[in-house]
């Protein structure tokens with residue numbers, strides 16, 4: 001059923017949940033839905049659960065009301081959870097306890113690797129973004145300018161400003177309809193996608209200078225240790241985008257960014273141009289995502305060992 005109203009029927013308390021380390025599409029879809037509920041379903045009490053987001057998102061209406069933790073009381077409170085962009089049920093970050101307790105879960109996603117079990121599951125791997133998939137569940141007349149702004153932002157982020165292969169004619173049609181709500185698209189694109197803090201720019205330069213090429217220049221690897229991050233002054237939620245810039249290197253087919261988290265685990269981000277299905281590689285480490293953009297977390301291995309392990313997986317796909 002492509003109308004969110006169907007799932008909301010009779011519900012009083014709804015939890016909206018994104019995924020761990022929320023990105024633009026996750027934030028856009030969760031906040032877009034929350035704003036839509038505020039505007040059109042004032043009788044429903046809706047809360048968004050998500051880890052702390054970067055200050056670039058401060059302009060979003062209601063962003064200060066996000067719950068970045070979940071208590072035992074919260075776990076028992078809701079009639080419905082709407083999980084957005086999660087990719088895998090084990091990536092529901094702070095709202096995990098609610099997911100385990102709530103009577104119904106509606107999951108809206110666009111990750112082909114999402115094989116979780118939900119009461120209602122709408123997964124469209126052909127959608128550029130969860131914001132595009134969510135848009136189909138909303139009634140156009142009920143989308144306010146504030147809601148359109150954040151949905152547009154999510155599409156912009158997941159398509160790299162309408163550039164990645166996930167961008168379809170339908171994506172452009174949805175973006176056009178959102179533009180017609182009178183939003184300032186240049187401002188959204190500039191201020192949430194392109195602009196970086198000086199520290200982020202320095203980190204990007206640092207990663208580029210210290211990157212390595214393998215497989216005759218087809219595979220590029222960047223690394224960020226905890227010390228690098230502290231020295232340059234960048235937070236873990238401010239690292240988005242670097243792996244895509246690595247992929248922009250001429251001759252490169254696959255890029256990988258390894259980023260050491262505070263827990264010591266290595267967060268892997270992979271991107272490919274045309275030949276390699278990086279979701280297959282990340283799934284081998286318990287992660288997933290899309291054909292051209294995937295991720296996983298690995299613990300107990302050094303960055304060099306991870307690189308050595310992944311090189312033959314890429315070679316195999318390149319030779320196939």
Ligand code: 5GP
Nearest residue numbers: 087088269270287288289293294295296297
């Ligand atoms: P990123 O590299 O930007 O973290 O993620 C790229 C894509 O892969 C995103 O769509 C993200 O949701 C997905 N992804 C990243 N890490 C994981 C993971 O550990 N598990 C799964 N299932 N998907 C992931």
Ligand code: MN
Nearest residue numbers: 025085130158
């Ligand atoms: Mn997404």
